[in-house]
Amino acid sequence: MHEMSLMESVVEIACETARANDARAIRSIRLDVGVLSHVNPDSLAFCYEAIRRGTLAEDAVLEINRIAGEGWCLDCGKTVALTERFGACPNCGHHRVQMTAGDELKIRDMEVI
Numbered sequence: 001m002h003e004m005s006l007m008e009s010v011v012e013i014a015c016e017t018a019r020a021n022d023a024r025a026i027r028s029i030r031l032d033v034g035v036l037s038h039v040n041p042d043s044l045a046f047c048y049e050a051i052r053r054g055t056l057a058e059d060a061v062l063e064i065n066r067i068a069g070e071g072w073c074l075d076c077g078k079t080v081a082l083t084e085r086f087g088a089c090p091n092c093g094h095h096r097v098q099m100t101a102g103d104e105l106k107i108r109d110m111e112v113i
């Protein structure tokens with residue numbers, strides 16, 4: 001389950017950021033998780049429960065923001081919705097679509113006290 005190591009990095013980065021800002025604790029962490037990333041949001045939330053204990057994020061609420069998939073179709077020359085990695089363009093049916101969104105896993109923002 002790679003969600004465990006991903007979540008460890010998220011909490012680590014959040015705690016470092018909080019310490020750098022002289023915060024006493026983290027109140028919330030908001031994550032952007034793309035629907036095309038190979039990350040399961042439920043697993044992330046589950047791992048978070050285990051990892052946050054004893055850290056500055058102990059009482060922080062985790063919010064997971066799902067980002068829709070999007071790609072650039074080289075044939076249509078425009079941005080199209082993408083429902084799967086390397087999926088076909090919904091306009092022309094070709095597979096020359098470069099993913100531009102939906103693959104992210106990042107901290108959007110966080111609140112500290």
Ligand SMILES: [Zn+2]
Nearest residue numbers: 073076089092
């Ligand atoms: Zn197309």
